[in-house]
Amino acid sequence: MIDFKWNQKEKAIARTAFDKAFQNECNHIIEAAKERLNNLSDPKEIWRLEDYLSKKRKQIDQKYDYRYSVLIRVFGVLVYEGWIEMKDLEGLKEEKLQRIRFVAEGLKD
């Protein structure tokens, strides 16, 4: 991946978009957890919720990596998965936006 430089304005945009995606995905997990809790047919199925949360935690720890060296790919994934939209990244230089779109599009295949 190309090692882009990020200026202060871009860093602020990136941070805001990153945090937004994180909040959105956590909120989604909370809603999914509530739904699972409200639809248990057997009390011991509670452990499936633990399995679900444990899996999500690992995925999230792995996905939300705010190193500038990997951020383009991270944003591509977050856009592909729908946690943010390309408009949340407006203000980044066009070469970065192109690359993020490219990653997001590539994941569709």
Next chain:
Amino acid sequence: MIDFKWNQKEKAIARTAFDKAFQNECNHIIEAAKERLNNLSDPKEIWRLEDYLSKKRKQIDQKYDYRYSVLIRVFGVLVYEGWIEMKDLEGLKEEKLQRIRFVAEGLKD
């Protein structure tokens, strides 16, 4: 611990009481999980729910041990913790009931 013999009738009583305690405790965990989910001040606190469930799962795996060699102690703990009452064990021989009461009382100190 004394190695008691369990006749068929006692085995049936023990199984019912054991399952009742398990259901009661799982239901309690479900309610606690719902309360935690409904009172999150920050989305990322969802991981505290995972920590809670993970801890409870380990405790439950350890506690609900249906080997006859340890069942007296298990029932003592379940009575002490309130997941069943002594009356759920009615029909067990008096020497077992005494021993279970003794374990439950001992845990209070």
